[in-house]
Amino acid sequence: MNEGESGLTLAQLARNGTSSQPMVVNLHMSVAGAGDLVAKLAPIARFADMFVRPAEQGLERVLVFADAQSGGYLRLICPLDKSFPVPLSRVLPAAYQEECELYELWGVEPGGGKPVNRVILPPSAETAEPLRLPGGDRLSSEVRAPHVVQGEAIEFPWGPIRGAGQESLYLGLVTTGEELLDAYLAMFHKHRGLEHRMVGQTLARALFLAERCEGLGAVGNALAFARAAEAALGIAVEPAAEVTRCLALELERIYNHIGSLAALGAATGLSVGQAEAEILLEDCLRLNARVFGHRYIFNLLEVGGVRRGADLAALDSALDRLEARFESLVADLLATNSYVDRLEGAGTIAAEAAHRLGLVGPVARAAGVATDLRRTHQVSSTSYVGFRPAREQPGDCLARMRVGAAEVRESLRLVRHWVRSGTPLQDDWATPGPGQDHVGGPAEGLGWAETCRGEALVHLEVAGGRVSFARLRPAATRNWRAFDDALRARNVFTDVPIVEASFWLTVAGFAR
Amino acid sequence: MTPRVLDPGALPLPGAAHGEIDAAAVRLKRRSMAVLRRSLHIRTVDTGSCGACESEIRLLSSPYYDFHRLGLFFTPTPRHADCLLVTGPGCRAMDHALLSAYEAMPAPKVVVAVGACPLGGVFGADRYTRGEITDVVPVDVVVPGCPPSPLALIHGLLLALDRIEERITLQEGEQ
Ligand code: SF4
Numbered sequence: 001m002n003e004g005e006s007g008l009t010l011a012q013l014a015r016n017g018t019s020s021q022p023m024v025v026n027l028h029m030s031v032a033g034a035g036d037l038v039a040k041l042a043p044i045a046r047f048a049d050m051f052v053r054p055a056e057q058g059l060e061r062v063l064v065f066a067d068a069q070s071g072g073y074l075r076l077i078c079p080l081d082k083s084f085p086v087p088l089s090r091v092l093p094a095a096y097q098e099e100c101e102l103y104e105l106w107g108v109e110p111g112g113g114k115p116v117n118r119v120i121l122p123p124s125a126e127t128a129e130p131l132r133l134p135g136g137d138r139l140s141s142e143v144r145a146p147h148v149v150q151g152e153a154i155e156f157p158w159g160p161i162r163g164a165g166q167e168s169l170y171l172g173l174v175t176t177g178e179e180l181l182d183a184y185l186a187m188f189h190k191h192r193g194l195e196h197r198m199v200g201q202t203l204a205r206a207l208f209l210a211e212r213c214e215g216l217g218a219v220g221n222a223l224a225f226a227r228a229a230e231a232a233l234g235i236a237v238e239p240a241a242e243v244t245r246c247l248a249l250e251l252e253r254i255y256n257h258i259g260s261l262a263a264l265g266a267a268t269g270l271s272v273g274q275a276e277a278e279i280l281l282e283d284c285l286r287l288n289a290r291v292f293g294h295r296y297i298f299n300l301l302e303v304g305g306v307r308r309g310a311d312l313a314a315l316d317s318a319l320d321r322l323e324a325r326f327e328s329l330v331a332d333l334l335a336t337n338s339y340v341d342r343l344e345g346a347g348t349i350a351a352e353a354a355h356r357l358g359l360v361g362p363v364a365r366a367a368g369v370a371t372d373l374r375r376t377h378q379v380s381s382t383s384y385v386g387f388r389p390a391r392e393q394p395g396d397c398l399a400r401m402r403v404g405a406a407e408v409r410e411s412l413r414l415v416r417h418w419v420r421s422g423t424p425l426q427d428d429w430a431t432p433g434p435g436q437d438h439v440g441g442p443a444e445g446l447g448w449a450e451t452c453r454g455e456a457l458v459h460l461e462v463a464g465g466r467v468s469f470a471r472l473r474p475a476a477t478r479n480w481r482a483f484d485d486a487l488r489a490r491n492v493f494t495d496v497p498i499v500e501a502s503f504w505l506t507v508a509g510f511a512r
Numbered sequence: 513m514t515p516r517v518l519d520p521g522a523l524p525l526p527g528a529a530h531g532e533i534d535a536a537a538v539r540l541k542r543r544s545m546a547v548l549r550r551s552l553h554i555r556t557v558d559t560g561s562c563g564a565c566e567s568e569i570r571l572l573s574s575p576y577y578d579f580h581r582l583g584l585f586f587t588p589t590p591r592h593a594d595c596l597l598v599t600g601p602g603c604r605a606m607d608h609a610l611l612s613a614y615e616a617m618p619a620p621k622v623v624v625a626v627g628a629c630p631l632g633g634v635f636g637a638d639r640y641t642r643g644e645i646t647d648v649v650p651v652d653v654v655v656p657g658c659p660p661s662p663l664a665l666i667h668g669l670l671l672a673l674d675r676i677e678e679r680i681t682l683q684e685g686e687q
Binding site: 131160161163164165166167168188189190191192193196197211212213214215216218259262275278279281282295296298506507508509511 | 554555556557558559560561562563564565566567568569570571572573574575576586587588600601603605606609610613634635638639640641658659661
């Protein structure tokens with residue numbers, strides 16, 4: 001167990017807490033106590049999430065920390081006084097995005113008068129009321145963190161509508177012409193209020209929405225959701241269904257990393273590399289359709305298991321050829337100097353920044369931070385036996401590209417192992433799982449999964465078989481936090497699409 | 513304007529034999545030859561999609577589909593666009609951008625709605641989304657699916673080309 005300077009260990013904390021599900025410890029505290037504890041926790045645990053939820057007496061603030069050593073999560077729960085005495089983001093810089101969101105959702109200001117950015121509501125909604133607190137105090141229109149463009153520089157507006165087939169987001173690029181000095185992002189044009197929409201819905205309908213939170217991470221996000229529901233309802237998943245879910249998760253990872261290669265080809269102007277990657281991407285999507293009946297593997301997961309089995313013969317026959325072509329593509333790309341030169345040193349995220357901002361997934365692993373839930377937070381003890389997480393340095397676009405390549409290799413190895421070693425897998429249409437018509441008293445659960453973009457978390461509360469509260473925290477929410485930092489790190493204008501392709505995040509996941 | 517729905521018979525079903533796919537390709541080619549007296553320039557707008565529809569749109573120019581051979585092209589500006597390809601359920605925060613893009617396009621112009629989202633098939637109308645984008649811009653062609661495959665998108669774009677042809681003929685008749 002890690003020990004911080006304070007001598008505090010998570011194991012000690014866990015002994016004082018209560019547990020609502022295995023590997024999740026809840027600590028109920030006063031606001032002042034929570035403020036102290038957060039400062040002590042920051043160096044020894046990874047800040048994962050913060051949200052506000054309705055409780056019996058008013059509102060509660062929940063902070064979620066991940067502990068790599070024990071493979072569990074720690075939830076710090078305190079009443080929602082107007083705010084902490086000091087802004088949380090002073091000790092937890094990663095929490096700034098959440099502070100801004102909480103202001104617009106619940107009207108909670110960060111302590112110490114720290115300015116927030118308007119992130120969810122469009123700027124035209126100058127004097128709106130908090131989204132989740134209708135009738136609450138009107139939000140001040142004077143909310144803007146300092147945003148200064150000085151001297152020779154101009155802010156070049158890009159978005160929300162961008163290039164062909166790109167998701168909507170606003171990027172304010174501060175530049176003197178070539179060099180990028182700063183960048184501002186406005187990401188909530190696509191906010192669909194998914195968490196709000198889930199309230200009152202059946203679990204099946206809410207899972208449908210969780211899948212569409214991020215189409216290119218449908219399996220991963222639906223898996224985190226299903227696990228949260230299963231934890232709340234105490235449902236055990238059959239081992240064959242569990243491995244089938246992991247199989248789908250790895251197929252999703254493979255096509256996403258190849259999609260990132262295609263985008264990198266486009267961003268660097270390497271048409272041949274782009275075309276090769278697109279051919280491989282299309283093949284992967286067709287393989288998904290043959291194996292699971294959908295190009296993006298929608299509608300596979302359900303609470304309690306999977307809806308159908310995999311077409312293992314189709315998968316088995318495609319693996320060797322896929323791997324050979326992937327290896328030849330990566331070798332060709334890495335042997336192309338003009339391509340490697342563009343990636344090297346672009347959009348660098350240092351390991352220190354990755355820790356500070358609580359980054360997850362391939363972006364963190366490319367900065368040398370070995371965080372991978374498939375190793376640290378395993379849900380079943382059998383699926384990921386012998387798993388080797390990727391890790392690279394020094395956090396630039398090239399390192400992220402290499403992490404992607406290593407992960408495709410590892411995913412292919414896992415898939416081959418599951419398919420060929422006789423691991424029990426769901427191989428037919430499944431009977432509806434027990435979660436479909438489960439009706440019971442109020443319960444809550446935390447679910448997680450290592451999606452292709454990193455850790456996805458879902459906090460779910462159910463009552464009478466329906467969702468009473470939901471919080472989605474896809475990996476994109478954490479990692480976009482580092483995008484502007486990556487752009488500021490001595491880049492030029494044309495590096496922006498390269499950095500974006502190497503991050504391979506979705507706006508949909510961030511904006512929910 | 514009544515939206516046009518794709519004729520499902522024109523597309524090979526999943527698992528179709530090679531013969532059927534070839535026949536569909538021939539039909540598609542004959543049709544494109546018949547209508548391609550000019551090309552179609554396309555501007556895409558995402559009004560809150562999950563990102564999967566965007567992925568299929570990006571694949572339109574990939575080697576498997578290569579829609580350039582049919583005279584279809586993406587353009588980075590609405591001023592050069594004949595066709596607005598819209599995904600997503602019409603997030604209200606995108607209203608202004610969507611309408612501005614539509615208004616910036618020269619006539620004759622068509623709007624193609626991509627996927628279940630802009631048809632109201634995924635989200636309803638509420639304070640976040642419109643549910644259907646027809647409240648903001650008129651829709652000429654709808655391509656259902658969640659997401660529609662690139663082949664279905666090409667089919668929809670060729671229908672859009674039909675619409676443009678009709679409008680040009682109408683304009684010429686009026687002059
Ligand atoms: S139609 Fe389906 S695939 Fe397309 S954006 Fe909507 S939810 Fe995603």
